[in-house]
Amino acid sequence: MITALRKLLASPFVTMWLVVLMYIVKAMIKISLGGQINSPMIAGDGYHNLADIIEALAVLAVIYLARRPATNDYPFGRKNIEFFTSLAIGLVLLLLALDFALKSLVGLISYAPTLDQTLRSFLPLPEHHPLVMDDGTFVWVLCITAGSAVLSMIVSRYQIAVGKATGHASLVADGEETASDGRIEILALIGVLGEYFLNSPWLEYPLGLVVAGFIAHTGWGLFRSGYRVLLQHSIGEAHEKNIRQRCMNVCGVHSVEDLKTFQVGQMAVCMLVVTTKHTADTVTYIKYGIEHHVREYLLSGDFKECEIHIKFQRPDQQRHRVAYAIAYKDKRFRIAGSLNEATHILVCDVEMGMIVRTRRESKPEQLGAFLARKRILKLYFFTGSLDAIEGTPANPIPEAVPGFQPRLFGLS
């Protein structure tokens, strides 16, 4: 029974319907009480809650759309639609913070009538509405404001928890918005208490500025995350650095040439270009290793899903050509110690430091011209001292190797 109830409460749809119910109750109570005690603040907050109902219904629609499966037309699904909600709620919160900061400033300035009049002579400041309250309505106002604030804070935590668990950014954004409402309500409560007990309703206004700052911060965060996801901003420098590091820890990875990341809903998408010297047999396992470690990293952090695309390429082949002076003696070829001793020139194609093709040519009459025509970079001899190599052309540079057996050099 309890498990079933928990499962029900963890559903994003149930969460949002509970939120709608909360706002209906709040709006009805606040609008009727606000009209009764002539409090534009409480009545205005009630109308704000009516707007919250519409917002909650919009979030419900967005969640429904976001949960639809991927199709050929929408290969990543429609999860990004949730970030339109983040963008919109972020923008609304920024405007709300501005409005709230302005009202708090107007409230503060009203305590200095001369300054108030001077500013109003050239600035279109909104009208200041002081709270109207008597002993008979105080308890009602107190209970409703406190109850509303507590409910907002609890419901916001609930929304954020369910949103994070189910990967619905719009639910998290709406939860943040509910928390901002709660902060404003707490402030209204302080104003009510300040007026009634200390006869200092001005307390509400400096605190209002602080709360406006908090709301603006939340609004900016939501707006920025929505903007970044919708415009496929990278998932962040720190994440990319960790992904590169994890790739380099996988055996067989030579380098990470390119990394592009972006976010779709709560899914991180990584597009990697990796260089490796290994062949196709081994690349399968390198891919498996990269996917395992990158997935492990991404899912342990901010993301619910991930999609990793890896393209493998070979490092720069550094193709060039070298040659060995070789001598045919005792029915076998060996690397010659001098040009006189050499009977043949072994032309070698080199890729990534390995000889991949050799071609044996009889020692030509015009060695310099032959080596230049074949674009040979180095001509190798087996000798401790290159002084012994008489008649060798200066270009390519002759070089000594520490062996005479072709096998040592990958030549057989």
Next chain:
Amino acid sequence: MIPIAAVYRRTSKGGLSVTFAADLVRRLGAERLFVTSPIDPADDRSASVSDALVRQRELIVEDVRRITGLASVLFVPTPISGIVVDHGQTAEYEDVDTLYPRLESTLCERGCGPILIPFGDSLEAVSAAERSFELARRLALPVVLYHTTWVDPDRESSKPEEHMCAEAVVVNDRLAKLAGEYGLQVKSVIETAEDVVEGIVRCGMRESARLIVMSRSSKTTVGCYVDQALRQSPISLLAIAALDRRRA
């Protein structure tokens, strides 16, 4: 002390063998690096090239000293009975324990990770594991024991451990106990992988293993797991010589 020898080849892969072996020598605190080269046996018997052979050996030692910065390098005509580091893919030295770096330049180039020791149902694995445990202890690396088993159709369990045959269970217990005696941090991974070599290499990749140790068996005539792993694994691999073929 485990003697380390590098097979010298003047190629980019051969250079990696030498640096890999030199790193092992440093990590194990060995006295010297032995170097050998794949010399043509006909040259070894030919008097006409004996001076050249001597000179070649001197030059190889000089070259290895230059590459590795190690002062103590000794040329040996045939591989020693320790660990031979060779970058070749074919099993050139089947009678000695051969470490194939698989294009890695040092054992812990990418950070330290465990040594993966796959085992089957034969007690031969125990003697092979002893050699790897000694290496793991000296290198202060943890050990992962890996076994993959066929699904027993008579058992309904989804736990791979419950599909292991009795002999493999005995080997696993022996190895875990032995690893404990060596003071090693040990973990067992039991699976029902589709393919043995695929299971081994995948486990190595998941666990970020830095070395896979597999023993050769003279009983296997076709489809040797070690050779298959050598073709597929990007992780360095130490092939332990079959007991009856081991060089004395």
